[in-house]
Amino acid sequence: MVDVREWSSADTARLLRIPGVDDDKYSRGVVALRTGSNAYPGAAVLGVEAAWRAGAGYVRYVGEGRAADAVIARRPETVAAHDIGRTRVDAWVIGSGTDAAERTREEAVALRDILAGSVPVVVDAGALDLVPDAAAPLVLTPHAGEFARLRELIGSPTNGTRDRVGDLSETAHALGCTVLLKGSTTLIAAPDSSVFSVSSAPGWLATAGAGDVLAGALGALLAADSEASTAEVAAAAAWLHGHAATLASGAVAGSSGHPIVALDVAAALPAAIEDLLS
Secondary structure (H helix, E strand, C coil): CCCCCEECHHHHHHCCCCCCCCCCCCCCCEEEEECCCCCCCCHHHHHHHHHHHHCCCEEEECCCCHHHHHHHHHHCCCCEEECCCCCCCCCEEEEEEEEHHHHHHHHHHHHHHCCCCCCEEEEEEHHHHHHHHHHCCCCCCCCCCCHHHHHHCCCCCCCCCHHHHHHHHHHHHHCCCEEEEEECCCCEEEECCCCECCCCCCHHCCCCCHHHHCCCHHHHHHHCCCCCCHHHHHHHHHHHHHHHHHHHHCCCCCCCCCCHHHHHHHHHHHHHHHHHHH
């Protein structure tokens, strides 16, 4: 039986880094995203927007075509290019809005180089199949269907089991990384079998693109604090993401709230941070 600890607002506040007078854009954290595609450019926009809104000091987008054009149109502060150049990177976000079946050889090489590095990598959607060979500290962010495929990668299919916590803990241990399983209650497991649960989100958060926002926010929090536990940072990002959805939807003080879209959640991240720290 795996113990699960409910993650709280106080836990999240402890992991938020408030910039001081001596900080600059680099010390606040540099996030690089290799996300989105010509088919799904919105994923790149949502992740970049969330990284900025969650407090990153510098955001780079590595890509081209429709996704890069959409990112710059939405967030001109972003430095977009086909490669990373010499800029330092404190955390990567990869895979959102991509399809492994459509991956080019050049893209596969670039992703494997990122996964072979030493900085934390948030791995989402179309890059999850690459994690067994990775060396970098990883946070995987699958939904239920993607998690089932991760289980197949480690040779332990779920086979209809209802032990969601046990399966998650086993997967994190087998892959040697943090796994964040998205759902109405989000679960985060570390390789050492620590498991956190986050239930700060309203039902309105179940909307397309919300996971892309979570990945970008998580990248920003990882970039801001290289010393923190990746599992704890992942739990903090999930709590903040859920709280932003609560504020965006108006589901506060007993109100049922109203529908939202993913970009609303990203836009509400600064208010969620202020609310948490006030």
